[in-house]
Amino acid sequence: LDVCSLADLVPDSGVAALVDGDQVALFYLPCAKPAVFALGNYDPIGGANVMSRGIVGDLNGELVVASPLYKQHFSLRTGQCIEQPEHQLPTWEVIIDNGRVRLAR
Numbered sequence: 001l002d003v004c005s006l007a008d009l010v011p012d013s014g015v016a017a018l019v020d021g022d023q024v025a026l027f028y029l030p031c032a033k034p035a036v037f038a039l040g041n042y043d044p045i046g047g048a049n050v051m052s053r054g055i056v057g058d059l060n061g062e063l064v065v066a067s068p069l070y071k072q073h074f075s076l077r078t079g080q081c082i083e084q085p086e087h088q089l090p091t092w093e094v095i096i097d098n099g100r101v102r103l104a105r
Helices: none
Strands: 002-005 013-019 022-028 036-040 055-059 062-066 073-075 091-097 100-104
Touching: 002 013, 002 022
Parallel strands: none
Antiparallel strands: 002 100, 013 022, 022 036, 036 091, 055 062, 062 073, 091 100
């Protein structure tokens, strides 16, 4: 699924996109491999679509996004919540092709 141009994303930050009816949080980290991560935008603990507004960082070597509501950390690679492992965000495979960001399940 073609989502956007890589130029539409903000480095070291997140943006939300509507993809086939799902809210997806896209995080562009130019220094990481891969450079773009795609997670569900819905915070299962806070109960709101806010993950794209979270703060990205590194927690003990794991790239994470901290929920802007209650600050739980979710792995950008797996969607797994670090503090409450019973919660996990859905993830999408990201393909960057000719400057376009594409998602696959």
